[in-house]
Structures are given as structure tokens and as C-alpha cells.
Amino acid sequence: MIYAQILAGGKGTRMGNVPMPKQFLLLADKPILIHTIEKFTLESRFDAILVVCPADWVSHTEDIIKKYITDERVHVVVGGADRNETLMSGINYIQDHYGIQDDDVVVTHDAVRPFITQRIINDNIIAVLENKAVDTVVPAIDTIVRGANDQVTDIPVRSEMYQGQTPQSFHIKTLIDSYNALSSEQKASLSDSCKICSLAGQKVSLVRGENYNFKITTPFDLRVASALVEKRS
């Protein structure tokens, strides 16, 4: 089976003083989350599309899905305290509702990257059917500088530097085994799901993202996203 998992369990604290987690804010005529779900419903190879949201936003999430989406593959799942706990809540849902087979894979995506393209989804599906873990990246445009205590400690070669996006796609059994192999300190330090696999010694393949597939994190990002949507329509 090929699953999609949309990670919508965050609080959006960097968005500042807004009335709801950023994934539920309107982008033009509908919530950011709905734009993202729509892109996944266009892909017929997904057997199920899980939307993992905060526990106290389940009924709101169900309401907006009912309003905007007619695809019966979409299911709402309760997320966790951090992003990887949310990811694993979705995996537990798959285990409980469908069972996990040897060749099952999942394409996971941030709810707040609504400009994902069908090309990126397709490349992730193709890559994850041949590899255990896949990351979507764009080449670093700025030079990346490593620093500590107000001092430069390293300036890595830029052509080897990328910025991580999502989707991040996994062979599900490998993801579970890799996650279970981590210590609780390692789990707490992760800001990225592919790192689960790389810390566990798994190879992670790269798929080309798009600058357009940016994450809406701050009020500035929301203004850029709104301008892009308005220009398109």
C-alpha cells in the first residue's frame, strides 16, 4: 500500500498572535490545510491519505474536510506533542486500521507547504518504492555558515549544501525500526524525520524540490503565500 500522511499537528507558535494553528488559517478562499490535502487527492496511487492534527482540533479538521473535500481516502488522526510523535501517531493508525505489510510506504508532508506539485509527489513515490527513505531538497542559494559563540566555525562547500523540504517518504517497516532504535535524547533532538533514518544508519535518497514548495512558518511567509495565490487566480 502507498499511504500519504499530512502532518498538521503543530501549534504554529512562530506565526505569532493568530486565532488558530497556522494550518487552519485562510489562504485566499480556503484553509492552508485544504490546499495541501487537495494536491494529495489528485494522486490516484495513494490508498489512504491521513491528516494528523492536534487532539483539540479534530472536530474542526473533520468539519473543514467535509466542507471542501469529497475524497473518501482522507482520514483524520490525532497527532502528538512533537512532529515526529505526530508522524508515529499516523504510523500507529496505519498499523491498527490496515496492518503493515513488508512493501508498504508512506509519503509524509508538512500541512503548511500548500504549493507542493504533482511532480514532487510523483518523484517521491517512484523514489520510495526503490529506496528505504527519501528526502526532498533544494540546493542552498545562500552560503551556509556554521557558527557558535559569535564565531564562524565552518563554511561548508555550498554545492554540497541543500535545504530540506517535504515530502519525506519512507518504507514503513524501516521507519519503525529506525525510530525504535533511537534513544529518548536522540528522539527529542530531531527537527527532521529523515534524520530518524540517517541516525539509524539508513541511506536517504534525494528528490529535487522547488523553491515554491516553501513552508509557511512566519507572518511574512503567509503574506508571500497569499500574494502567490492571488496572482494565480
Ligand SMILES: Nc1ccn([C@@H]2O[C@H](COP(=O)(O)OP(=O)(O)OP(=O)(O)O)[C@@H](O)[C@H]2O)c(=O)n1
Ligand atoms: N507536534 C507537531 C508539530 C508540528 N507538526 C507539523 O509539522 C509541520 C512543520 O512544522 P512547523 O512549521 O515547525 O510547525 P509548527 O510546529 O506548527 O510551528 P512552530 O514551530 O512555529 O510552533 C506543520 O505542518 C506542523 O503542523 C505536527 O504535525 N505535529
Ligand SMILES: O=P(O)(O)OC[C@@H](O)[C@@H](O)[C@@H](O)CO
Ligand atoms: O524545524 P522546523 O520546526 O521549522 O521544521 C521541522 C520540519 O517541518 C522540517 O523538518 C521539514 O519541513 C523539512 O526539513
